[in-house]
Amino acid sequence: MPEFTIRECTTLEDYAACIDLQRVVWQFDNLDITPLRSFVSARRNGGFTLGAFDKTGKLSGFAHALAAFDEKLMPYYYSNMLAVEPALQNAGIGIKLKLAQREHALKRGVSLMTWTFDPLQSRNAYLNIGKLAGVVRKYFVNYYGNQSTSALHRGLDTDRLFVEWWVNSVHVIDILSGKSRSERAEAALEVPRNIEVIKKRDIEEARHWQLKLRAGFQACLGEGLYCAGFEADPGGGNGRYLFFKNQIL
Numbered sequence: 001m002p003e004f005t006i007r008e009c010t011t012l013e014d015y016a017a018c019i020d021l022q023r024v025v026w027q028f029d030n031l032d033i034t035p036l037r038s039f040v041s042a043r044r045n046g047g048f049t050l051g052a053f054d055k056t057g058k059l060s061g062f063a064h065a066l067a068a069f070d071e072k073l074m075p076y077y078y079s080n081m082l083a084v085e086p087a088l089q090n091a092g093i094g095i096k097l098k099l100a101q102r103e104h105a106l107k108r109g110v111s112l113m114t115w116t117f118d119p120l121q122s123r124n125a126y127l128n129i130g131k132l133a134g135v136v137r138k139y140f141v142n143y144y145g146n147q148s149t150s151a152l153h154r155g156l157d158t159d160r161l162f163v164e165w166w167v168n169s170v171h172v173i174d175i176l177s178g179k180s181r182s183e184r185a186e187a188a189l190e191v192p193r194n195i196e197v198i199k200k201r202d203i204e205e206a207r208h209w210q211l212k213l214r215a216g217f218q219a220c221l222g223e224g225l226y227c228a229g230f231e232a233d234p235g236g237g238n239g240r241y242l243f244f245k246n247q248i249l
């Protein structure tokens with residue numbers, strides 16, 4: 001794994017590098033780029049951006065979080081972007097950035113961090129639920145509408161899972177320390193290993209996966225189950241979301 005340092009982004013140069021990375025990772029048009037002034041105002045109002053910098057000081061990845069309140073006015077962080085330079089993906093930078101976000105939250109006494117991700121993205125599911133122990137109790141249909149200019153969002157509705165990461169919970173501490181959940185899963189939903197390949201091959205097949213997952217999540221969450229596990233196939237096959245009855249937070 002390449003050597004890199006994680007530190008908070010604080011300068012205009014740091015934020016400009018985050019903007020460049022957004023273009024590379026999501027291939028957004030200007031309209032969809034989070035601009036420099038949003039990074040500045042997020043930091044001045046309780047949010048924070050962490051960057052992974054290589055030995056030369058170049059930004060290789062970043063995680064951007066906003067200060068937020070839930071409906072009972074409990075403060076939490078909303079992490080609305082995590083990105084790693086394509087050539088350096090799958091080398092552990094993403095998980096290191098998330099763990100650094102957790103440390104930041106723990107130091108400030110913030111117990112919850114949330115974010116959303118596309119349920120069709122198996123890698124994100126494995127990272128967010130399988131490795132970090134985020135849990136999902138909400139499914140949003142076409143969250144951002146169909147206007148996104150990102151290459152990653154093209155051709156499908158922007159359905160999203162809402163992840164809750166209770167950073168100091170038994171579930172998170174257990175999974176991060178390598179323990180697995182002993183309770184048997186009540187239900188499982190399959191997700192394709194690589195939706196991008198399917199999208200390129202046949203967009204109707206990708207839509208079929210989206211509708212199947214949407215219906216499956218709605219049914220499981222509707223029955224009061226919650227998603228608290230993800231099983232990746234070490235052989236490179238499809239992964240599975242796992243649903244449980246008892247909510248250990």
Ligand SMILES: CC(C)(COP(=O)(O)OP(=O)(O)OC[C@H]1O[C@@H](n2cnc3c(N)ncnc32)[C@H](O)[C@@H]1OP(=O)(O)O)[C@@H](O)C(=O)NCCC(=O)NCCS
Binds near residue numbers: 096116117124193
């Ligand atoms: C999502 C992202 C931030 C993760 O960062 P990363 O540095 O690539 O992630 P990591 O290397 O820490 O972890 C990825 C894990 O998923 C595994 N993985 C890779 N492809 C996978 C797949 N198709 N299905 C399941 N797991 C997969 C990797 O092997 C790795 O696990 P391991 O460490 O146990 O081997 C990065 O890939 C990215 O920028 N993606 C595009 C933008 C995006 O989707 N951002 C997040 C939503 S806002």
